[in-house]
Every structure is written in structure tokens, then in C-alpha cells.
Amino acid sequence: MADKPPRKRRRILGETVTIVVGTDDYVHTLHVHKSLLTDRGGFFTAALKRHWKEGQENKICLPEDCPMIVATYAEWLYSDKILTLHCDNPDHKKSHSLTQTEYLFIACLYFFAEKILDDRFANAVMDVFTKTLDLPDPDDGSCWEPKAPLIAAIYEETMPRSPLRNLMVHTYVDTDRKAWLSDKMRKRFEDFPEFLMDLLAADPDSKVVTGKLYKGRKTFYREVK
Helix, strand or coil: CCCCCCCCHHCCCCCCEEEEEEEEEEEEEEEEEEEHHHCCCCCHHHHHCCCHHHHHHHEEECCCCCCCHHHHHHHHHHHHHCCCCCCHHHHHCCCHHHHCCCCHHHHHHHHHHHHCCCCCHHHHHHHHHHHHCCCCCCCCCCCCCCCCCHHHHHHHHHCCCCCCHHHHHHCCCCCHHHHHHHHHHHHHCCCHHHHHHHHHHHEEEEEEECCCCCHHHHHHCCCCC
């Protein structure tokens, strides 16, 4: 008797779903096996039920999303790997702008994970984010913290108690609270009072050692049901 094919192989032999992402001149079409989407729970499972138009046509339109973000998600569904903008070039850490761009791309992956209610993907993104934050500048060994514009975007796109907000706080937390009450720090984050409040409320004993975020990444995981 022939061996049964692996479960994952059986899951990707069925029908596919067309996902149309973006609008106007920036539209990308993806074809993803339906079982990979519906096994996740959350948005895709609900949207592809037979009593909805999307489930009958096996087609979903995501006009407000970025094609690169959705394509990265689709790649992860098949490979369990997340390819970021500069994942093949550690030297991007020599550049402040490239580093912040990388951080923003990963944050956008997390926003998408929350939008489609895929906690497993959110946790996989958290793995990548903490590992990227830990990656040092090859020249001097220092780690670049997320800058104010990135933190502002994260606080705008997430809800209170979001694990991603918690991660941002832990990249800045310091046992010396007086530093955060200084005029310099108030001015730096005066447009982001929620972040300052979260920072000041953080556990004084939770200071993260530079380069060790990935080791404690499960602290920032979402609960997978």
C-alpha cells in the first residue's frame, strides 16, 4: 500500500482563491490554495464561506492593502518563512534610513496579521521583528531603536495592549524614570502621549538587555486559539 501524502501536500492540491490586492495602477493578483487560507480561522475562513459571494466565486478583493505585504503573507503560508526587504543584506543596519524602513515593513506585516485575525502569522512576524531589532550595526555593534515616526504609526494602527505596542515600549524602557520626564524626552515624544504613558507605566524590572529581544520574544506573542 502506498504511503499517504503528507498533510500539507494534501492541503495544497485543492481549489485556489484569487486575491486581488491594491487599486488603480498598483494592483497585484495572487492565487492561493483555499485550504491554506480557511485553515487559519479569522477573516479568510469567514469570507470564504459558501453563503458569501467571495466563497462562491473563490475571489477576494483587498483594495486597501499593499500587494507586497499580502504577497509576503502568501509566501509564509507555503514556506513558513518571512522575507523582509533587507533580510538578505545584514549591512542595511549601517544605514539609519534603511533600518527604519525595514522596521516599518515588518510593522505593516503585523498590522495585516491583526486585520485578518491570524495570530500564528502575528507571532511569526514578532519573531522576525525581535530578531531584526537585535541585529547590530556591523561597524560598531550598536542596535538601532525604532524612531518616533515608526512608533507613531504603530500606535495609530493598533489597539491598546497590543503586543506590538508592548514591544516598542520594551525597546526603550529604562529603570531611570527621571530621564523620561526630562524636557528633551518630552519634546521628542510630545506628539505620542500614549507611548510615553505606556513607557512610564512599564515594570521597572523589565529592562531589556540590548540584543536580547528575540530570546524573550514569546513575551510578545498573541494567544493562538
